[in-house]
Amino acid sequence: MFAILLSAGGVYLYQQYTNNKLDQAVENLNAEIESFNQADMERVTQFNNRLSQAQGRLENSISVTAVLERLQAATIDTVQINTLSLMREGDEKITIAAEIQTDSFDSTLFQQRVFLIKDSVQEFVISEVGSTVVKEAGQTEQERNSRPAVSFLTTFSLPLEAVPSDPQAAAEAYVSAVTDQDAQEEEINEDII
Amino acid sequence: MISKSLFINVAMIAISIGIVITYVEPTFSEISKLQEDISVYQNEQKKVSEVNNQLSSLIDVLTSVYTDDERRLLTYMPDQIDPIDVVRDLSLISKEIGLTNISPVFEGKNTEKNQNREARGANTVQPEEYRFALSAGGTYRQIKNLFLLLEQNDYPLEVQSLSLVSEEEGVLFFTATLSVYTYKDSATREEIVF
Numbered sequence: 001m002f003a004i005l006l007s008a009g010g011v012y013l014y015q016q017y018t019n020n021k022l023d024q025a026v027e028n029l030n031a032e033i034e035s036f037n038q039a040d041m042e043r044v045t046q047f048n049n050r051l052s053q054a055q056g057r058l059e060n061s062i063s064v065t066a067v068l069e070r071l072q073a074a075t076i077d078t079v080q081i082n083t084l085s086l087m088r089e090g091d092e093k094i095t096i097a098a099e100i101q102t103d104s105f106d107s108t109l110f111q112q113r114v115f116l117i118k119d120s121v122q123e124f125v126i127s128e129v130g131s132t133v134v135k136e137a138g139q140t141e142q143e144r145n146s147r148p149a150v151s152f153l154t155t156f157s158l159p160l161e162a163v164p165s166d167p168q169a170a171a172e173a174y175v176s177a178v179t180d181q182d183a184q185e186e187e188i189n190e191d192i193i
Numbered sequence: 194m195i196s197k198s199l200f201i202n203v204a205m206i207a208i209s210i211g212i213v214i215t216y217v218e219p220t221f222s223e224i225s226k227l228q229e230d231i232s233v234y235q236n237e238q239k240k241v242s243e244v245n246n247q248l249s250s251l252i253d254v255l256t257s258v259y260t261d262d263e264r265r266l267l268t269y270m271p272d273q274i275d276p277i278d279v280v281r282d283l284s285l286i287s288k289e290i291g292l293t294n295i296s297p298v299f300e301g302k303n304t305e306k307n308q309n310r311e312a313r314g315a316n317t318v319q320p321e322e323y324r325f326a327l328s329a330g331g332t333y334r335q336i337k338n339l340f341l342l343l344e345q346n347d348y349p350l351e352v353q354s355l356s357l358v359s360e361e362e363g364v365l366f367f368t369a370t371l372s373v374y375t376y377k378d379s380a381t382r383e384e385i386v387f
Contacts, residue, residue, distance in 0.1 A: 025234035170344040
């Protein structure tokens with residue numbers, strides 16, 4: 001009986017101790033929650049979101065100059081591009097449509113092959129192939145008729161990764177282009193003098 | 194006849210059993226439940242503490258970002274744009290190249306594309322997009338130079354479409370649609386629940 005009373009007392013004391021421990025745990029949790037700074041959290045989240053959005057645009061930025069240069073490199077000498085349109089389709093690809101004029105059907109076939117061997121060119125289609133006359137300023141009607149030509153429309157797409165933007169390279173290319181232009185102008189001026 | 198001491202012994206055993214059943218055993222169950230609660234609270238406190246430590250280290254990282262870098266980020270992805278500033282920039286860049294018949298126009302905010310991007314399951318909220326149209330005439334070299342300059346701009350001037358037409362000998366006319374972006378706040382105001 002005495003042992004039971006003693007153990008009951010012990011149980012009572014241990015219960016009190018556990019209760020105190022629980023109260024302490026609750027207090028600690030509340031203190032930890034109170035030390036959380038909502039304003040800091042918003043600041044960090046906002047900075048992170050802004051950085052992610054900027055990174056998203058940066059990763060998907062393209063160089064139109066690179067597209068034009070690729071087209072230039074893939075165009076054979078006997079081909080003339082009359083109109084060119086470029087359409088960006090989201091963050092996936094660029095669709096290019098061009099109205100092209102060549103001097104013969106052989107050139108048309110050769111141009112088609114050149115486009116097709118370019119790795120990044122996708123969904124390549126040639127349409128509306130037909131005979132036409134060369135449209136050049138200052139030509140007489142007789143000259144135009146004596147130079148028959150073949151015209152066609154071509155559409156193809158390029159993935160964005162094929163023409164990524166590189167502002168550093170663009171800056172260097174711009175400086176180089178402007179320097180070349182200045183040199184040419186200087187040469188012309190010297191010739192005139 | 195039952196002796197007095199036996200009666201007392203039986204009574205004490207009965208009382209003891211009664212104490213065990215009515216007090217000791219339920220108290221033990223209660224203590225066990227309290228200990229489980231303590232463990233839950235301690236775990237939660239640990240989680241909150243981890244979040245606080247992580248936040249504190251992120252704030253350290255944030256404060257270590259150079260002011261110049263932060264300014265560049267704010268220029269690249271600003272909170273808002275002034276369309277007149279962008280139109281003026283486009284006009285100045287085009288003039289610097291030497292293009293003619295320069296016509297920059299603010300077309301407005303594009304909401305459709307952002308929704309499409311978000312619908313495709315992009316992880317982050319997409320920025321707001323504003324569209325501008327730029328048309329001008331010039332040589333092929335000048336037009337290429339224009340795009341080289343646009344590419345180096347402090348904020349993105351993303352080409353969405355471009356149309357090039359040969360106008361006369363050596364002169365081309367182009368029309369381009371450009372996108373400029375601003376930061377779009379996500380659901381940061383949502384309450385954080387532990």
